Amino acid sequence: MADTCGQILLGSGLTVLSHPLMYIKVLIQVGHEPLPPSLGRNLFGRQVYQLPGLLAYAKHIVKIDGKAGLFKGLAPRLCAGTIGTVVHSKVVQVLGSQQKAGDGSLQYVVNETAKEMIARSSCTFPLQIIKMLKSKSVLSGVLDSIFTVYREEGILGFFAGLIPRLLGDVLSLWICNLLAHLINTYAIDDSMSHTGEIRNCSQAVTGFFASMLTYPFVLVSNLMVVNNCGLAGGLPPYASVYPTWVDCWRHLSREGNMSRGNSLFFRKLPAGKMYAVDQKRFF
Template identity: 30%
Template sequence: MQKYCKTGDKTMAMDDCDIDVFGPRIEGGAALLANRELAVALRADGDEAEEENRALDCVETVRAKPNEFWRFMLRMSLGAVMHPYEYAKILMQLGFEPMPAVISTNWLGRTTLFLPSANHYLRYIRQIDGVPGLYRGLIARVMGSTVYAAFSGSLVNLLGWRHLETQTHPFRNYLCNMLRDALILTTGLAISHPFYVISVRQMAQFVGREVIYSSLKGSVEEILQQAGPLGLYVGFVPRLLSDLGVLFCTSTLSALCARFGLFNSRRREYNSVLIQFGAVMLFYPLQVVGACMACSGSAVAAGAPPYMPVYGQWVDCLSDLVVRGDHYRGAFMFRRVLSKVQVQRSRDPFTVSRLM
């Protein structure tokens, strides 16, 4: 029997057509290889496209991120503009109340004693010293901020901890970041604190009308002559504890909220601000103690009786302020309610008795 095979549109005899048994297998292998090469090429193109997109994102991020120098200049300019309010806040923290309390009603409609706000302080200072008097202590404060920004990361850079490798465990990552931030904060505060002491004493001269701390060089010489090198660091410990406490609270609460998903991503920024505000208010009494200790026992009248007792240690200052109810003075600058503790201690020569 003659056998036939079909090649294209023609039907040929088996003898006339060549049958390759391995033809389909070879063609299938070539197709599979071609598909693999195509998949590899597509994957390479996808990786290149992804890398290109990442590079574009990095470029956009760099373009969107402002220069660090201009950010610093903007922050310094804003601080200089708002310095009069910082001046009034320091006077409040020192307990200087040149104007008497007034009777008014609170949010609930109850009759309450209110102390003068920051705007009253600014008007009072301008009446005595003029507009330039509102910027007393500005140079020392700007110098302190500049030194803090320039040298706060010097120790971390020396140790090589500026860019820590991301740890696989979240708790280790949290500890490493908090340790790095604590070192940055401590270094910057240790370098800039002498300028803080000078700035506080320059602003405190308004109380007794002294001119001892009129310049940076003269202020340093006066402090060194009076108390030695340690005089430049009075009030350093409570300020350091306050900043470290705020850092610990904000870092811990933010890490816990991110770990358990308590906050929505859209509300994370607002919640971070609320957490930081609560931490600052919790440790605010230590800021008051730092300001008082920077001035206590100095050559200005604001650091001696009858305006302030002479404290030996910052713990004594904190306990004394808590007993009197003065540990939150200056925390609220525009609606300052006179607490019941201060009203009851009307015979105390260092409290509200000289104001009523």
């Protein structure tokens, strides 16, 4: 119980610190571009039109909604994180853990990864929907968001984007753990100095690599949350309406826009795209 409380407190602190960044990232993912592109230079010194970066976007939000605007949607995100941590902890306890020092066999990695996959998949998804809509709309509160989702889409609305989210999480977990196992087994010798630190670093690197590979699943999931949800930002002309998440994936692939929102610093203007959306009308 003490460990779970500690995880909740640590997770809540990190959530508060990272929320402005995640808020801006989600807005960009769903196509909210309130500022026009400007002429700048890319990494090679060539002049190109670029969309505003993180700082410019944050300044615009502060100008419109004040500093508190950067923390819109924080409450449901904290709720989702707390419930997710508790559920994850309980599922791990039920499944049991084979903590064996020095056990780095492939079978051990597969077993532990399978348990972690079940634990993550068990976390409450409906609150993910609430925090998304609360972050990107003028809804007055969490209950208002819940009523809006239910009124527009019924009970299934709380599970919009679930399939790509689960696929992305599962693939990311397996890629990360199996790659880390291969590196730790075949590339790192126990006789090397600072072996533990090197292995921790390899886990972090493989985790970053896995998240990059599976990013399109996160993007598609977030787009399906706002897809035809009753808010202006999920309807034409600001957004296309997709019958299924597969149609959304295909549309983004044709546009070459599967990495939208993956970078908040160097954002090249997609060919043939112009953005000039007023924040007050978007959601």
